[in-house]
Amino acid sequence: MTRREFVLKNQLAELDRLAEGLGDFCLRQGMSEEEFADVRLAVEEAVSNTIRHGYEDRRAHRIRIRAAMKDGELRLEIEDDARAFNPLEALLPELDLPVEQKPIGGLGITLIRAVMDRVEYRRSRGKNILRLVRRAGRK
């Protein structure tokens, strides 16, 4: 099993560095550019949501992203010490509404669930742990 860990500060500017590192990892593991774009989308939605909405103070926090490729699956764990938030319990926005009523927020979770094969969440020792799984070679 090949692994890589990324540690970010809770700043949006860190997302570029994450995308670069994650891209390098995914492509070396044989994922296509298209598959990596899905992975980048899911991770970016999750991490940016944590950075923008998860913290009640202005202190520096660390967000850990662990990536592993095993049995043809990319397994990602995003761990943060933000307030508890289970994206699987969040209400998904209705998408087939007329544009006037369409929600602008809340689309990130819809995107994560659409591009990942599995999404799991647990709260452990004051931390959110979001697990994302994406099969390589998925059509």
Next chain:
Amino acid sequence: MPPKVNVEDRAGGAYVLLQPEGAIDATTYTLLGGEVEAILKRATVPTLIIFNLDRVGFVSSAGIGVVLAAEKSMKAKGGKALLVNLKPHVRKVFDIVQALPAQQIYNSVGELDAYLAEMQRQVREGPPG
């Protein structure tokens, strides 16, 4: 590549073409959003805001939000937002969240130009039939 947005007025300001470059994500969407806001504050708001995404390789929900907000504001003023030249993954993201109706997404500038020519013809001569 640093994010950048080219803004071009067409047909005497009747429509505006926005051409962002790079990724439209949580760190860059404010640049595109700022250009949209400036257009909406003009004394004469154009009929169409066209997002030409041929130089955009990645879009997240933050970018989708800019386009959706533009469409909402334009519709309230009797206009609309259009998208053209979406790369496959960018198109996929817009499709997942059903951001715009398919009739407002064009595969090429040629296809869009044909629509615009027809729209201008209808303004001059009235609708067909």
